Amino acid sequence: MISEHYKRIKGNVERKFSDILKSADVDIWYSPDGSYSYHWEQRNIRDAIYRHDNASHKKWRNVSTFPKHCHNGSQLNVTESFLSDDSENAVEEFLRLVRERMVAEQIAAKKTDKTR
16 A cells, blocks of 8 residues: 555656656655665666665665665666655655756757767
8 A cells, every 4th residue: 555655756756757757767666664766777778777776785885875875877887876865855856867867868869960
């Protein structure tokens, strides 16, 4: 059963980020124990993934924001995650990052087309 908190997040996301939800492969996952993952899959397009999560993998304990971390472009390129600790703010911050990257990629593609 989905809690009222997550229903509110879902409604906000659908209202504010419908453009992303229609065109990007984004997964948002929460568990009752406080674990989360915000994931943008790009492997089929340009062999990239972007994921912020708080899985406490020992492999990433050297990341200053551990257990929070970001898989930035690939599974093994892990950096700090500065998303909010508040789930409502964090999911919006993540989706804004996805939107910004999508817009930047569209601009770069247009520039490439003009130079051909």
